[in-house]
Amino acid sequence: xxxxxxxxxxxxxxxxxxxxxxxxxxxxxxxxxxxxxxxxxxxxxxxxxxxxxxxxxxxxxxxxxxxxxxxxxxxxxxxxxxxxxxxxxxxxxxxxxxxxxxxxxxxxxxxxxxxxxxxxxxxxxxxxxxxxxxxxxxxxxxxxxxxxxxxxxxxxxxxxxxxxxxxxxxxxxxxxxxxxxxxxxxxxxxxxxxxxxxxxxxxxxxxxxxxxxxxxxxxxxxxxxxxxxxxxxxxxxxxxxxxxxxxxxxxxxxxxxxxxxxxxxxxxxxxxxxxxxxxxxxxxxxxxxxxxxxxxxxxxxxxxxxxxxxxxxxxxxxxxxxxxxxxxxxxxxxxxxxxxxxxxxxxxxxxxxxxxxxxxxxxxxxxxxxxxxxxxxxxxxxxxxxxxxxxxxxxxxxxxxxxxxxxxxx
Ligand SMILES: *[C@@H]1O[C@H](CO)[C@@H](O)[C@H](O)[C@H]1NC(C)=O
Ligand SMILES: *[C@@H]1O[C@H](CO)[C@@H](O)[C@H](O)[C@H]1NC(C)=O
Ligand SMILES: *[C@@H]1O[C@H](CO)[C@@H](O)[C@H](O)[C@H]1NC(C)=O
Ligand SMILES: *[C@@H]1O[C@H](CO)[C@@H](O)[C@H](O)[C@H]1NC(C)=O
Ligand SMILES: CC(=O)N[C@H]1CO[C@H](CO)[C@@H](O)[C@@H]1O
Numbered sequence: 001x002x003x004x005x006x007x008x009x010x011x012x013x014x015x016x017x018x019x020x021x022x023x024x025x026x027x028x029x030x031x032x033x034x035x036x037x038x039x040x041x042x043x044x045x046x047x048x049x050x051x052x053x054x055x056x057x058x059x060x061x062x063x064x065x066x067x068x069x070x071x072x073x074x075x076x077x078x079x080x081x082x083x084x085x086x087x088x089x090x091x092x093x094x095x096x097x098x099x100x101x102x103x104x105x106x107x108x109x110x111x112x113x114x115x116x117x118x119x120x121x122x123x124x125x126x127x128x129x130x131x132x133x134x135x136x137x138x139x140x141x142x143x144x145x146x147x148x149x150x151x152x153x154x155x156x157x158x159x160x161x162x163x164x165x166x167x168x169x170x171x172x173x174x175x176x177x178x179x180x181x182x183x184x185x186x187x188x189x190x191x192x193x194x195x196x197x198x199x200x201x202x203x204x205x206x207x208x209x210x211x212x213x214x215x216x217x218x219x220x221x222x223x224x225x226x227x228x229x230x231x232x233x234x235x236x237x238x239x240x241x242x243x244x245x246x247x248x249x250x251x252x253x254x255x256x257x258x259x260x261x262x263x264x265x266x267x268x269x270x271x272x273x274x275x276x277x278x279x280x281x282x283x284x285x286x287x288x289x290x291x292x293x294x295x296x297x298x299x300x301x302x303x304x305x306x307x308x309x310x311x312x313x314x315x316x317x318x319x320x321x322x323x324x325x326x327x328x329x330x331x332x333x334x335x336x337x338x339x340x341x342x343x344x345x346x347x348x349x350x351x352x353x354x355x356x357x358x359x360x361x362x363x364x365x366x367x368x369x370x371x372x373x374x375x376x377x378x379x380x381x382x383x384x385x386x387x388x389x390x391x392x393x394x395x396x397x398x399x400x401x402x403x404x405x406x407x408x409x410x
Contacts (some may be wrong), residue, residue, distance in 0.1 A: 040191045047159075052255060098151055271303035302391075367390065
């Protein structure tokens with residue numbers, strides 16, 4: 001490497017600075033807010049949600065199909081475990097105020113469907129709303145939080161997405177806190193996903209209330225809109241961590257508008273920024289190109305890294321960007337992203353993107369699945385097609401304990 005520190009003490013102080021910086025990041029999270037103590041979301045959740053592809057056109061047979069496809073495709077073995085219903089499963093409340101599932105769409109009843117999904121070894125999620133009605137004008141949970149939470153727990157629900165329509169202007173944090181408390185009181189750990197569309201900067205207050213929080217409006221199957229979701233989400237990167245994640249919304253990969261390059265970029269950047277990886281496509285008939293993207297183990301590994309630090313945008317020049325993130329074991333992820341409509345040569349010098357080059361790194365291209373050897377020049381670079389990414393994983397050549405030795409003999 002060209003920019004190897006010139007002496008041993010230099011290397012030590014750089015390593016020390018890095019450790020201090022890491023401690024500061026961790027303390028910052030613990031200091032401002034303690035995570036919701038339901039034991040869930042230590043890494044971002046992975047699974048499937050009905051909304052992007054099916055909206056209100058849902059039925060118990062479709063849900064079973066998705067669950068079976070998750071198993072048959074092998075995706076569950078890669079970590080995808082939640083099968084989440086979004087809006088439109090509920091129809092009314094009964095005489096005692098309990099929510100009732102739509103009998104046309106769910107003739108066997110929700111409890112039976114959930115048992116079916118559980119029997120496959122998957123987890124199950126439902127949707128409701130912190131208002132009078134849901135966004136699709138079904139009954140909401142405002143005023144019924146306890147009854148809803150009790151019934152969800154009885155049905156053995158594992159995940160709740162909680163929307164913000166028809167909220168009557170009532171205090172937002174109180175409405176979300178009330179449902180969080182109601183879920184806690186059931187004694188069943190239920191992953192709690194806040195969907196207030198980033199309106200009141202939930203990253204700054206939602207960590208003790210929920211396991212993830214939306215940072216922007218609903219995603220759309222549109223390249224530029226997807227980039228807006230990514231950019232708004234990036235602002236809050238230092239607030240994510242085990243137990244609570246920023247949510248730029250459900251994936252649109254495989255929904256037939258994005259090119260393969262765009263799909264690869266969408267998935268890679270969602271993985272890097274520790275976004276929930278909730279698939280939004282029809283799992284029954286994916287093309288092999290789409291399957292290859294969502295089943296890339298090395299990209300999924302960035303997302304599920306136990307350190308739980310959200311990667312972020314480090315450099316931006318004329319439509320080319322460098323995103324990077326810290327991983328456990330002193331490893332790093334780097335994503336070179338070309339937003340523009342032409343191919344670009346993108347260079348990421350470690351010094352320019354906050355990666356202390358005090359040790360040489362092995363570099364692996366995690367889309368080519370290829371080891372590229374040692375980065376001797378203190379940088380990675382690639383020719384990146386329009387709207388595409390190149391993604392790398394950096395692993396220190398020497399474990400921390402040997403680094404001093406290396407620098408002494410070098
Ligand atoms: C409920 O909250 C308490 C206090 O934070 C926590 O210890 C407990 O694990 C929570 N229970 C569930 C089921 O989330
Ligand atoms: C209302 O629904 C709850 C939960 O499903 C059920 O236990 C109760 O029997 C129902 N009450 C009536 C009056 O149907
Ligand atoms: C999957 O099937 C649905 C419904 O049959 C269809 O609309 C969609 O185009 C299919 N997608 C692919 C990728 O074949
Ligand atoms: C970005 O574009 C501007 C104007 O086209 C140009 O002057 C500048 O050199 C470019 N910067 C880089 C880093 O390519
Ligand atoms: C905005 C823009 O054009 N961005 C880059 C993408 O690729 C082209 C072609 O190499 C570069 O010139 C641009 O800098």
